[in-house]
Amino acid sequence: MAEPNAGRTPKMRAQDVSVFYGDKQALKDVSIDIHDDRVTAFIGPSGCGKSTFLRTLNRMNDTIPSARVTGHIELDAEDINSPDMDVVQLRARVGMVFQKPNPFPKSIFENVAYGPRIHGLGNSKTELAEIVEKSLKRAGLWDEVKDRLGESGISLSGGQQQRLCIARAIAVDPEVILMDEPCSALDPIATAKIEELIHELRGRYAIAIVTHNMQQAARVSQRTAFFHLGEMIEYGKTSEIFTNPTQRRTQDYITGRYG
Structure with missing residues (x-):
């Protein structure tokens, strides 16, 4: 795959980002660029800060009263922590898919239509139906559910x-999709479908994925960041991180000495 132009501005840029929960520092001075033409994976042992970092990218840590974030995070060169930033709008632009599937207790149609409706994207029933169909097609689900859109998403x-x-995340036309261990609750066949989907979505959205599965990171991403004890130890091309890491701790993790 062609390398992006080195001078290109990243879609998201984090500089010296630290996160504190009360007195405890969970993340220390992380700097990383996320580009819109590739998938960036965050790997590392449990509790190393990778999900905490992912959550800073759409201000999900705002929902934790004791959390405090320092440093600078930009989306299209705009400071996401600025008082002028509309957080609802930010989360539409930077969508999130969680570890455990969490559909709303509504119909399949309403799960996907909900976001566009509150953001005023589909002004008529026809437009909404088009957005729902397009989103379900992009998520590789349309053929399986097109005859049961009125059934509950939980079914x-x-x-x-x-x-x-x-599909719900992409229905509001985001620019970035964050995925926090999206396959950890799924069986191998469902996991393969999600990975296939990530390949298909690449290039249309900037994608950042947290995974504890190194093989998955190797399969789906073009860039990998290795986190350990709240620090980002190494960041580079996925192929190089897995075959020729520069840091001893990365090497030890990848070869299974700990983690």
């Missing part, structure tokens, strides 16, 4: 529910 299998959550 779907776990893998289908996760693809429904991805």
Whole structure:
């Protein structure tokens, strides 16, 4: 795959980002660029700060009263922590897919239509129906659910529910999709479908994925950041991180000495 132009501005840029929960520092001085033409994976042992960092990118840590974020995060060169930033709008632009599929207790149609409706994207029933169909097609789910759009989203299998959550995230036309271990609750077949979907969505959205599965990171991403004990130890091309890491801690993690 062609390398992006080195001078290109990243879609998102984090500089010296630290996160504190009360007195405890969970993340220390992380700097990373996320580009819109590739998938960036965050790997590392449990509790190393990778999900905490992912959550800073759409201000999900705002929902935790004791959390405090320092440093600078930009989306299209705009400071996302600025008082002028509309957080609802930010989360429409930077969508999130969680570890456990969490469809709303509504119909399949309403799960996908909900976001566009509150953001005023579909002004008529026809427009909404088009957005729902397009989003479900992009999430690789349309053929499986097109005859049951009125059924509850919760009636779907776990893998289908996760693809429904991805359809819900893309229905509001985001620019970035954050995925926090999106396959950890799924079986191998459903996982393969989500990975295939990530390949298809690449280039249309900037994608950042947290995974504890190194093989998954190797399969789906072009860039990988390795986190350990709240620090980002190494960041580079996925192929190089896995075959020729520069840091001893990365090497030890990848070869299974800990983690």
